[in-house]
Amino acid sequence: MLSKSQARLFFLGGTILFSLIFLWLTLDTIRQTPARTHMAAMDEQVLLGRKLWDENNCMGCHTILGEGAYYAPELTNVLDRKHPEWIRAFIRNPQAFYPGRRKMVAYDFTDEEIDGLIAWFRWVQGIDTNGFPKDPPLREWIKDSGQASVKE
Amino acid sequence: MKYKSQKVAYLFFATCMALFVLQLVYGFIMGFARMGLDGLHDWIPFNVARATHTNLLVVWLLAGFMGAAYYILPEEAERELYSVKLAVIQWGSLVLVSLVALVGFHFNWWEGRKFLEIPRPLDYLVVVNVLAFIFNIGVTVWRGRRFTTTGLVLFGGLLSAALLYLPGMWTFQNHVFDSYFRWWVVHLWVEGVWELIMGSILAYLLIKLTGIDREVIEKWLYVIVGLTFLSGILGTGHHYYYMGAPEYWLWVGGLFSALEPLAFLAMALWAVFLANKGGRKHPNRIALSWAVGTGIMSFVGAGFLGFAHTLPQVNIYTHGTLIVGMHGHMAFWGAYAMLVLALIAYAMPQMTGRNLFTGRIPVIAFWTANIGMVAMTAAFAVAGVAQVYLERMLGIDFLVVQENLEVHFLGLVLAACLFTTGILLYIWNFTRYGLPRDEALEAVR
Numbered sequence: 294m295l296s297k298s299q300a301r302l303f304f305l306g307g308t309i310l311f312s313l314i315f316l317w318l319t320l321d322t323i324r325q326t327p328a329r330t331h332m333a334a335m336d337e338q339v340l341l342g343r344k345l346w347d348e349n350n351c352m353g354c355h356t357i358l359g360e361g362a363y364y365a366p367e368l369t370n371v372l373d374r375k376h377p378e379w380i381r382a383f384i385r386n387p388q389a390f391y392p393g394r395r396k397m398v399a400y401d402f403t404d405e406e407i408d409g410l411i412a413w414f415r416w417v418q419g420i421d422t423n424g425f426p427k428d429p430p431l432r433e434w435i436k437d438s439g440q441a442s443v444k445e
Numbered sequence: 446m447k448y449k450s451q452k453v454a455y456l457f458f459a460t461c462m463a464l465f466v467l468q469l470v471y472g473f474i475m476g477f478a479r480m481g482l483d484g485l486h487d488w489i490p491f492n493v494a495r496a497t498h499t500n501l502l503v504v505w506l507l508a509g510f511m512g513a514a515y516y517i518l519p520e521e522a523e524r525e526l527y528s529v530k531l532a533v534i535q536w537g538s539l540v541l542v543s544l545v546a547l548v549g550f551h552f553n554w555w556e557g558r559k560f561l562e563i564p565r566p567l568d569y570l571v572v573v574n575v576l577a578f579i580f581n582i583g584v585t586v587w588r589g590r591r592f593t594t595t596g597l598v599l600f601g602g603l604l605s606a607a608l609l610y611l612p613g614m615w616t617f618q619n620h621v622f623d624s625y626f627r628w629w630v631v632h633l634w635v636e637g638v639w640e641l642i643m644g645s646i647l648a649y650l651l652i653k654l655t656g657i658d659r660e661v662i663e664k665w666l667y668v669i670v671g672l673t674f675l676s677g678i679l680g681t682g683h684h685y686y687y688m689g690a691p692e693y694w695l696w697v698g699g700l701f702s703a704l705e706p707l708a709f710l711a712m713a714l715w716a717v718f719l720a721n722k723g724g725r726k727h728p729n730r731i732a733l734s735w736a737v738g739t740g741i742m743s744f745v746g747a748g749f750l751g752f753a754h755t756l757p758q759v760n761i762y763t764h765g766t767l768i769v770g771m772h773g774h775m776a777f778w779g780a781y782a783m784l785v786l787a788l789i790a791y792a793m794p795q796m797t798g799r800n801l802f803t804g805r806i807p808v809i810a811f812w813t814a815n816i817g818m819v820a821m822t823a824a825f826a827v828a829g830v831a832q833v834y835l836e837r838m839l840g841i842d843f844l845v846v847q848e849n850l851e852v853h854f855l856g857l858v859l860a861a862c863l864f865t866t867g868i869l870l871y872i873w874n875f876t877r878y879g880l881p882r883d884e885a886l887e888a889v890r
Binding site for chain 2: 295308
C-alpha cells in the first residue's frame with residue numbers, strides 16, 4: 294500500500310519533471326514563434342491596431358485566434374469575408390449596418406487608426422494557426438443540395 | 446474556532462457574498478443581451494458586462510481563498526495569526542483596488558486581455574496586496590507549533606498562485622507571446638495551483654467533518670495534487686493549439702489535458718468515500734454536502750465537460766463558441782465557488798457559536814443552486830452544440846446563427862433565476878449568523 298512519503302515523492306517528482314518539460318517546450322515555442330507569426334511584418338500600423346484592440350477590450354465581445362467572448366464574430370479571417378472598405382465604413386457607424394440587431398459600440402476612430410486595425414487583422418491572418426478556423430466541412434454540401442432542390 | 450484571530454476571515458467571507466451577488470447581476474445583463482434585450486448597451490456594453498462578471502468571480506474566489514487561509518492556517522499551525530491588523534488592512538485594500546478596477550471597466554479603463562483586464566497601475570497594487578497577504582500567512586506558518594501537510598499545501602498553493610500572477614504582467618509587442626504567457630496565469634491557476642488550494646481546503650473540511658485520521662486524508666491529498674500537476678502543467682497546451690504556437694502542442698496538449706479529469710475524479714472519489722466512511726460524526730451535515738458536492742460537480746464541470754471539447758479534433762470546431770461557456774460555468778461553480786461556500790458553511794457556525802446549519806433553508810439553498818447550475822449548463826450546451834453545427838460545420842453567418850439561438854438564452858435566464866434563488870437563500874442564511882464573537886471560541890466543536 295502506498296505510504297505518505299511515497300505519495301509526497303510522486304507529487305514532488307511529477308511536478309518537477311513536468312515543469313521542466315514545460316519550460317523546455319516554452320523555450321522552443323519562443324524560438325519558433327517569430328517565424329510562425331511573421332514578426333518582421335509587425336510595423337507601426339500593426340502595432341497601432343493591436344494597441345486599439347487591447348485598449349478597447351475588443352476581445353470582450355469578439356474572438357481572435359478563437360480567444361475572446363463569442364458575442365461578436367471571430368475576426369482571425371475577417372479579411373476573407375469583408376473588404377477593407379466595408380470594415381472602414383462599418384467601424385464608423387456599426388449600427389447602420391445591422392439596424393435593430395446586435396449592437397457594437399461606435400468608436401470614434403480616425404482614418405489612421407482604422408488603417409491600423411485593418412493592418413492588424415491582416416497580420417493576424419498571416420499567423421500559422423495550425424488550420425484554425427477550419428473551412429466549414431458541410432458548406433459545399435448545403436450549396437449542392439440547395440441547387441438540387443432548385444432544379445427539382 | 447480555536448484562535449481569536451481566525452475571526453478576521455469573516456470580512457473576506459462577507460465580501461464574497463456581496464461580490465457574488467454583483468456577479469450575478471452582470472450575468473443577467475449578458476443573458477438578456479444574448480436574448481436580444483440589450484437596452485443597457487449604451488451604458489454597459491457587452492464587453493463591460495463580461496469583464497465585470499468574470500473579474501468579480503476572480504476577486505470573490507480569491508477573497509474566499511484568503512479568508513480560508515486566515516481561518517485554516519492558525520488551526521493548522523496551532524498559533525494566532527501573525528497580524529490581524531495587517532489582515533484587515535490587506536482586506537480593505539483588496540476591496541478598494543477591486544472596486545476601482547470594476548468601476549474603471551465602465552469607463553473603458555482596462556487591458557483587453559481576457560480574465561486579466563485589470564489596468565496595469567492597479568496590477569502593481571495587487572502585487573503589494575498579495576505580498577502583504579503571503580507575508581502574513583507565511584510568518585504564521587513558519588512560526589507555527591506544527592507543520593501539517595494540509596497547511597503546507599494550502600500555503601504552497603497560495604504562494605504559487607501569487608508568483609504565477611507575474612507572467613501575466615509581462616508585455617510583448619507580439620500578441621501571440623502575450624497570449625502564451627497570459628495562459629500561464631489563467632490556466633496554471635485554475636487547472637494547476639488553485640487545485641492545490643482546493644485539495645487542501647477540502648482536506649481540512651474532510652478532517653473536521655468526518656473525523657477520519659489526518660494521515661490517511663493527507664496521503665491521498667498528495668496523490669491528487671500529484672495527478673493535477675502530472676496532467677495540468679502540459680495540459681496548458683490545449684490553449685496553444687490554434688494561437689500561433691508550434692504544431693506539437695496539438696498532441697502534447699491533447700494527451701495531457703485528456704488526463705486532467707483524473708485529478709478531479711480522484712478528488713470526487715476521495716470526498717465521497719471519506720464522507721460515507723465517517724460523515725455521520727459531525728452535526729454540520731450541510732457543510733459536508735457542499736464539500737462532497739464540490740468534489741462531484743468539479744469532476745462533472747471541469748473534468749468531464751472539459752474533456753468533452755479538449756481534443757484538438759473537436760476543439761477546432763468548438764474553440765471560441767458557447768461550448769466554452771458551458772464548460773466554464775460548471776467548472777468554476779463546481780471546483781471553486783462551491784468550495785468557498787463549503788468552507789463558509791463550515792466556518793460560520795464555528796465563528797459565531799450559532800447553529801443555523803440545520804433546518805430546511807440551507808438544504809433548499811444547496812439543491813436549488815445546484816439544480817439551477819445544471820440547468821444553466823444544459824442551456825449553454827444546447828446553444829453551443831447548435832452554434833457549432835450551424836456556424837462551424839454548415840458555415841451559416843455568425844449573426845444569423847446567434848439570433849436563432851436567442852430562445853436558448855431565455856432557458857438560460859430562467860435557469861439562472863433558480864440558481865440565484867439558491868444563492869440568495871444561502872446569503873440570507875449567512876447574514877442570520879451575524880458577526881463572529883469571542884464567546885464562540887471552542888463553543889462549537
